Amino acid sequence: MIVEIVILAMIAAFLGLRLYAVLGRRPEQNEEPMRRRIEQPDPSSAPRSMAPRLPEKATGAPRTLPLPQDHQLDSRAEAGIRAIVAADRRFDVGQFLAGARGAYGMVLEAFWRGDKAELAQLCDTDVAEGFTAAIDARTAAGEAVSAHLIRIEEARIVSASYAAPRARIAVSFVADVASVTRDASGAVIAGSLDDAIETRDVWTFSRDLTSRDPDWVVDETDEG
Secondary structure (H helix, E strand, C coil): CHHHHHHHHHHHHHHHHHHHHHHHCCCCCCCCCHHHHHHCCCHHHCCHHHCCCCCCCCCCCCCCCCCCCHHHECHHHHHHHHHHHHHCCCCCHHHHHHHHHHHHHHHHHHHHHCCHHHHHHHECHHHHHHHHHHHHHHHHCCCEEEEEEEEEEEEEEEEEEEECCEEEEEEEEEEEEEEEEECCCCCEEEEEEEEEEEEEEEEEEEEECCCCCCCCEEEEEEEC
């Protein structure tokens, strides 16, 4: 009987040791558990192409000019635009052209209305005086103008320059305008509101880049 008990005890001890070896043995100091070795393979064995790319650090490099579309800028104006961007990091070609389009329409409308005060705000002294003289001559002749800017077909930068602190940019406008001029009796002496005429102008805008005033003013007008 005692022998049988001893044999059973030995069998139990043997099974316990086997179970401990398979399930319950703690890893030694320099040994990883089996499951960890499967779930976390050695990073050096992974293909190099799968390694994550870290974002590049921002640098203090000067801002580069975002190149506009071909129809917005002549190649001969690019150097001047780059000089303006270097002097004023906030300058943006697209925003400038949008403002130039708006100013073109506002100046024409003010001229047609005879609004000298608005012209003085939108143009420099010489250009405003030229518009004022034309308005005065029109009034003295007893003539009246009715006109509408139908659309601006194109606004394109044709030249640009920077001579500190002033930047100058010339814009070529192609627009459709309907206008009619009447004499003192109201009779039409020129033009028609029924037919739009294509007009081509080159206007130069300027701004002191050191000024807090962000507005550009018209400082020269020419026919395109």
